[in-house]
Amino acid sequence: MAEVLDPNVVSQTLAAATLPGELPPEASVGGARETAGSQVIDAEIDDVIDDAIDDAVGKTKAAAKKQAAMPKAETAKAETAKAATAKSKPAKAGAEAAAATEDKNTDDKDAIDALQSLPDKMFARLCRRVPLRTFLPELERLDRAVFYRYFKGYRPGKIDAVHLERVLRKEIFTGHNGLLAQLVIYNWDEAEWRLYGALQKQVKTINEDVEAIESISDEQANPIMDALEAEFDKRDMFIATIINGVRVSKAYVAARFADVK
Numbered sequence: 001m002a003e004v005l006d007p008n009v010v011s012q013t014l015a016a017a018t019l020p021g022e023l024p025p026e027a028s029v030g031g032a033r034e035t036a037g038s039q040v041i042d043a044e045i046d047d048v049i050d051d052a053i054d055d056a057v058g059k060t061k062a063a064a065k066k067q068a069a070m071p072k073a074e075t076a077k078a079e080t081a082k083a084a085t086a087k088s089k090p091a092k093a094g095a096e097a098a099a100a101t102e103d104k105n106t107d108d109k110d111a112i113d114a115l116q117s118l119p120d121k122m123f124a125r126l127c128r129r130v131p132l133r134t135f136l137p138e139l140e141r142l143d144r145a146v147f148y149r150y151f152k153g154y155r156p157g158k159i160d161a162v163h164l165e166r167v168l169r170k171e172i173f174t175g176h177n178g179l180l181a182q183l184v185i186y187n188w189d190e191a192e193w194r195l196y197g198a199l200q201k202q203v204k205t206i207n208e209d210v211e212a213i214e215s216i217s218d219e220q221a222n223p224i225m226d227a228l229e230a231e232f233d234k235r236d237m238f239i240a241t242i243i244n245g246v247r248v249s250k251a252y253v254a255a256r257f258a259d260v261k
Helices: 007-016 035-116 120-129 132-142 144-150 161-174 178-191 193-203 218-229 234-243 250-256
Strands: none
Touching: 035 161, 035 178, 035 234, 120 161, 120 178, 120 234, 132 144, 132 178, 144 161, 161 178, 178 193, 178 234, 193 218, 193 234, 218 234, 218 250, 234 250
């Protein structure tokens, strides 16, 4: 393909060139020139013009080469960045998945431990308060195997607390089903929403971010429990304290709820 000269480059190059033999206006008499001298001068002018054109061609090629190289460099840079990002994504996703799995395992274990720590009568009381009309549809959605194994074909009104307790003991205490343990706690809190809400409100007087509370001293816990005891059954307070992991000491719980068995 023929080279296309940049007109701006050509004009600038020609303007800068000094033409040999160029005569000032006063050197010409009557507008006439010596023929031989004119031919020599014309030839030299042609040489200068040719040199200027060659120079312009060289500059145009260099500019075109530089312009062509720029997109390639930018493309290479973008591809390198894209490759680096793509390489980091699996590692980041893997780390996030591992962290999520670790958090879930911790939550599952905490829920199982909390339910297992309840005395038999308190666990039976908890089972009686789980609202089956909401619990069973959620169980079917989240753990179909357990639902079909124990509750398929039953109407909620036909399932009593004894049957539910038997299932929970087998699946949670023996089978270590952490998801089921968390679902039971969630539904109990929903059924006892007034107590759960009051407990949350009292604990927030220590710190609005309840998850940031590492421990609650006996002096801090007493006003909370006093306020709750004026309104709620002490047995339900005990259950709520245990299953929601209120960060009081085991010694405090044993002393405060000594009469709850």
